[in-house]
Amino acid sequence: MNSLRVLLVDDEALARSRLRTLLGDCTAPRAQVGGEAANAEQALALLSSQTFDLLLLDIHMPGIDGLQLAQRLQALGQPPAVVFVTAHAGHALQAFEVAAVDYLTKPVRLERLQQALQKVERIAQVNKAPEPDLTEDVLVIHDRGRTERVPMASVLYLKAELKYITVRTASxxxxxxxxxxxxxxxxxxxxxxxxxNALVSKRALRALEKHFDPEEGEGWAVRLQGLAEPLMVSRRQLAAVREAMAG
Structure with a gap:
């Protein structure tokens, strides 16, 4: 990808201007501001007629806020990546629940913005990679008199529960x-x-974050594309998951 096409969504013109300046200094990857919106309604109007790789999105805005807008974007066939840019650090968990790629706090530093763009670029490259031949790469599942072939590429996770395995797809x-x-x-x-007790799709990995589980206590969890709930990562597997995220 030569350059990321970015939509700036923030009700403060000064904040949009600063982001536009910072994006102009980004080089790996480069980014081009393709549009600006002062609220969610303007953003949706632009998204209905143009294509963007990324939204740099404020959270606190009049009317529909950034979190609600990001939720609406998930209904699109190929939604743009979302990176939240906000003065409030307390919404990070909610941000990743709507599949945000990153969460930046104002004032944004060039280095952190560049890192966020690199995450977006990596995800775009994975999504554009050719799909494998799934002719034989399926799970054959027998359930209540019905036999179904589930492509492995659609499986988000496999989780052992008692003597069975839960196979989870997005739907x-x-x-x-x-x-x-x-x-x-x-x-x-x-x-x-x-x-x-759990395997997850490498292609679906979106975020690794600190998480509290009532049964296991404080630890780490992964977020998967197309899935709201986090999945706990054991200490033994944490290094391997971090390596997979970095790759």
Whole structure:
């Protein structure tokens, strides 16, 4: 990708001007401001007629706020990436729940903005990579008298629960009778183990963040593209997950 096309959404003209200046100094990747909006309504109007790679989005705005706008974007077929730019540091968890790529606090430093652009670029490259041949790469699931072939590329995670495995896609849960270890061995190029009972799709990894679990206490969790809830990462698997995120 030669340059990211960016839509600036902030009700303060001065904030948009500063971001425009900072983006002009970004070089790896480069970024081009393709439009500006002072509120969510203006942003939606631009998005209906133009294509953007990225929204640099404020949270506190009159009317529809940035979090609500980001939620609406998820209904688009190919939504642009979202990086929140806000003066308030307390909305990070909500931001990642609407699949934000990054969360920057004002005043934004050039180095942090460049890092966020690099994350967006990496995700865009993964999404544009050619899909593998899925002719045989499917799970055959038998459920209540119905047999269904579920492409592995649509699976977000596999989680062992009692003697069954939950197979989760963006739209549905399936129950599979099988071994998590066998699936890990057969599909090591597609999935990474994050816990003794869970494998997640490498392609779906979006964020690694600190998280509190009522059963396991303070720790780390991953966010997956197309999934609202976080999944806990065990201490043993944390280094491998970090390496996968960096790649």
């Amino acid at each position: 549905k849960n399936y129950i599979l009778d099988g071994s998590l270890s066998e699936l890990e061995a057969r599909h090591a190029s597609v999935f990474i183990r994050i816990h003794r």
